Amino acid sequence: MTAASTRRWPGYATVWRWHFYAGLFCLPFVLWLSLTGAAYLFRPQVEALIDRPYAHVAGPGPRASAAAQVDAALAAVPGSVLHRYQLPDTPAQAVQVIVGVHGRETRVYVHPQTLAVLKTVGxxxxxxxxxxxxxGELLAGNVGSYVVELAASWTIVMILTGLFLWWPRGGGIAGVVYPRLGAGGRRFWRDLHGVTGFWVSAMALLLLLSGLPWAKSWGSYLKAVRTVAEGSAVRQDWTIGAAAGPGTRAMEGAHAEHGGMAMEHPRISYAPLDRLIASVAPLRLAGPVLIAPPAGPGQPWTAKSDAADRPLRTDLELDADGHILSRKDFATRRLVDRLVGYGVALHEGALYGWLNQLVNLLTALGLMLLTVSGVVLWWRRRPEGVLGAPHRRPRPALAWGLVAVIVALGVLLPLFGATLIAVLLAERLALARLPGTRRWLGLATS
Incomplete structure (x- = not known):
């Protein structure tokens, strides 16, 4: 192989083609994930607004026992058992009790004094x-989780190739750090696209990477690697695939999920609840604080801070008399669990309060602008009758740096690697026999 046929890094045109095809697949998903992610950022505010009618229902006077409140919730959902009791933030607030029937959970709002059921919602x-x-799953279960993970993997490729294309190659900072708004035409849109991509790229990559542990394929991949490395079954503070997210599982640890369904607890006396609440409430755990009954005979009760800011979380095990048997704080968890916990909190906008929400929102808006400007750029330069991909060189030089990066990404992002192989095989075996399609897709050499 001659030196002319090899090089360390690919040329601009080659990277542009990678960027184009990655964007062609990713941009609709980037727009969708940015919109839904921006909406989910404000989950605390939205849920507080939804629960406002139940925030000031109790007045002065005696309250019913926690066991009686649970019984009222169970009566509202026939055949159910207690999964979690959520400690109210204030004495005036309605008590929220999560009960379950065959894995389906219902949240019941109970008046803490009259025991009237104020609301039920799955x-x-x-x-x-x-x-x-x-x-996270396009309302399509694990299939949707695979699709979202695939889009996220290729979006990482799109961002990395975009940074390569943006990298300054001489000249000033105009069009690099700030857009030339008065330029007009295609230069205006190219500046808007490139500069926006530069400013949002770091945070966008963090958001993409921090979301992967939830995804069905990548999350299972990580768990399998950890199981081999640690030599034992791994218990994680997050779930994978269609089961991921809040409100889909019973307590972690002894109450770990089975097949994505919340574990059914045996029917027991809930009389110890008031003693448990008396022990847990003074600890001032970050809310919401959830108390769950034993998973089986001889098992302890559990209490958990389920705070969105995961570094604030604490897990407790208690006996029926309210004595704390064990306590596990975030700082005592394994490094991988802590890293993922920080990433999840960052992803959800909970790690450093409203500022995290603002930065994530600006990133989502930037990604929406990238999507719109990318489509405009493509549409303005697209020749009639073809897709408009950048021209392919007859004999592109082999770039070992690109090969190394692709192999690394294929190992770290298995779905990217698998689909890349599938695309290359399809081009070699199928599209080679369809010259018209190859020309339209821009796969034919110029």
């Missing part, structure tokens, strides 16, 4: 839970 039917599923 956990999967809550507004922000639907938004979460729209964002």
């Amino acid at each position: 956990e999967q039917d809550r507004l922000m839970r639907i938004v979460f599923r729209l964002h």
Whole structure:
């Protein structure tokens, strides 16, 4: 192989083609994920607004026991058992009790004094839970999770190739750090696209990478690698695929999910609840705080801070008398769990309060602008009768740097690697026999 036929890095035209085809697939998903992700950022505010009618229902006077409140919730959902009791934030607030029947969970709002049932709603039917599923699985279960993960993997490729194309090659900072708004025409749209991509790329990559542990393929991949590395079954504080997200599982640990369905608890006396609440409430755990009954005979009760800001979470095990048997804080977890916890909190806009929400929102808006400007650029330069892909060189030089990057991405992002192989095989075996299609797709050499 001659030196002329090899090089360290690919040329501009080659990377542009990669960027084009990655964008062709990714842009609709980038727009969708940005819209749904931006909406989900404000889950705390939206859920507080939805629950406002139940925030000030109790007045002065005695309250019913927690066991009686649970019994009222169970009566509202025949055949159910207690999954979780959520400690109210204030004495005036309605008590929220999560009960389950054969894996389907229902949240019941109970008046803490009169025991009147104020509202019932399925956990999967809550507004922000639907938004979460729209964002993470397109309301299509594990199939949707695979599609979203595939789009995220190729979006990472699109961002990396976009940064290569943006990289300054001489001249000033105009069109590099800020767009030339008065340029007009194609230069205006190219500046808007490139500069926006530069400013949002770092945060966009963080959001994409932090969402992968939830995805069906990548999450299972990580769990399998950890199981081999650690030599034992791995318990994680997040779930994978269609089961992912809040409100879909019982307590972690002894109450870990089975097949994505919340574990059914045996019917027991709930009389210890008041003693447990008396032990847990003074600890001031980050809310919401959930108490769950034993998963089986001889098992402890569990209490958990289910805070969206995951570094604030704490898990407790208690006996029926309210004595704390064990406590597990976020800082005591394995490094991988802590890294994912920080990433999830960052992804959901909970890690550093409203500022995290603002940065994520600006990133989502930037990705929407990237999508629109990318489509405009493509449409303005697209020749009549073809897709408009950048021209392919007759004999592109082999770039070992690109090969190394692709192999690394294929290992780290298995769905990207698998689909890339599938696309290359389709081009070699099928599209080679369809010259018209090859010309339209831009696969024929110029």
